[in-house]
Amino acid sequence: MNTRSNSTSHDAMQAWEDFIEEQVYPAPHEKAAEDYRNYDNPARETVREFYRQNHGHQTLDFVQEKRNEFLGLNRRRMSVFEALDFLNTLVDDSDPDIELDQLQHLLQTSESIRADGHEDWFVLTGLVHDLGKVLCLYGEPQWAVVGDTFPVGCRFDEGIIYHEFFKENTDAIRPEYNSRLGIYEEHCGLKNVLMSWGHDEYLYHVMRPYLPEPALYMIRYHSFYAWHREGAYDWLCDDHDREMLTHVKRFNPYDLYSKCPQPPDWQKLRPYYTDLIQKYLPAELSF
Ligand SMILES: [Fe+2]
Numbered sequence: 001m002n003t004r005s006n007s008t009s010h011d012a013m014q015a016w017e018d019f020i021e022e023q024v025y026p027a028p029h030e031k032a033a034e035d036y037r038n039y040d041n042p043a044r045e046t047v048r049e050f051y052r053q054n055h056g057h058q059t060l061d062f063v064q065e066k067r068n069e070f071l072g073l074n075r076r077r078m079s080v081f082e083a084l085d086f087l088n089t090l091v092d093d094s095d096p097d098i099e100l101d102q103l104q105h106l107l108q109t110s111e112s113i114r115a116d117g118h119e120d121w122f123v124l125t126g127l128v129h130d131l132g133k134v135l136c137l138y139g140e141p142q143w144a145v146v147g148d149t150f151p152v153g154c155r156f157d158e159g160i161i162y163h164e165f166f167k168e169n170t171d172a173i174r175p176e177y178n179s180r181l182g183i184y185e186e187h188c189g190l191k192n193v194l195m196s197w198g199h200d201e202y203l204y205h206v207m208r209p210y211l212p213e214p215a216l217y218m219i220r221y222h223s224f225y226a227w228h229r230e231g232a233y234d235w236l237c238d239d240h241d242r243e244m245l246t247h248v249k250r251f252n253p254y255d256l257y258s259k260c261p262q263p264p265d266w267q268k269l270r271p272y273y274t275d276l277i278q279k280y281l282p283a284e285l286s287f
């Protein structure tokens with residue numbers, strides 16, 4: 001496979017995740033490493049360029065196109081283990097340190113959830129929540145796989161990071177999309193709202209038949225920072241969304257802050273996860 005382009009994807013992906021964790025939403029006891037709006041910092045160039053692309057391209061038409069392209073789920077049938085392996089081929093295998101990144105992030109998330117004694121489906125959610133990143137392996141650019149997600153078809157809220165880049169989004173000047181509600185009705189429920197395209201929405205559709213509702217919300221909205229961290233878009237939510245928001249918020253710290261000094265040993269943990277996967281998921285999933 002083309003490790004060079006995949007490695008580039010991976011770099012931008014990692015840069016986005018580090019940026020969210022270190023600059024925008026640092027752990028409660030930590031200060032932001034620096035003001036992320038400090039445009040003079042050259043280290044932020046990758047991240048700014050990433051957001052420029054993401055915010056510029058995620059139009060309602062683009063989202064519809066990607067949904068038609070991917071939500072038929074007819075690309076591959078994979079077990080969770082195969083998907084984890086597949087995801088790990090994302091990185092340049094010349095760099096052994098990076099090689100385990102994706103699997104390690106998932107394991108560290110799920111193991112931290114388990115260590116806190118949470119429900120088993122919550123642990124499983126930690127293990128699978130980023131499997132939608134296999135989109136990168138279908139050749140999708142990183143800005144269409146990761147990054148904050150937000151509703152399309154209505155005004156882009158100012159709580160979205162690097163909001164200024166929406167000026168390059170053609171939807172921003174379409175009057176029918178450019179009000180607080182846009183094409184939606186007040187409190188219509190997020191189930192009726194189209195989100196920007198990425199790994200969250202994609203994996204939600206893969207997992208929809210199998211996992212409990214709170215797990216599906218955690219998967220589908222884990223990158224919807226404007227909602228779960230900034231409190232925006234309540235005008236599109238119904239009571240069910242508000243109830244589920246508690247679960248999305250419960251998940252977020254494990255996603256962001258679960259880097260353990262001692263990386264979990266996948267071989268040792270495999271039997272536990274084999275049983276857990278079997279409890280909820282079929283032997284193969286449609287991606
Ligand atoms: Fe994610």
Ligand SMILES: [Fe+2]
Nearest residue numbers: 105129130255
């Ligand atoms: Fe994650």
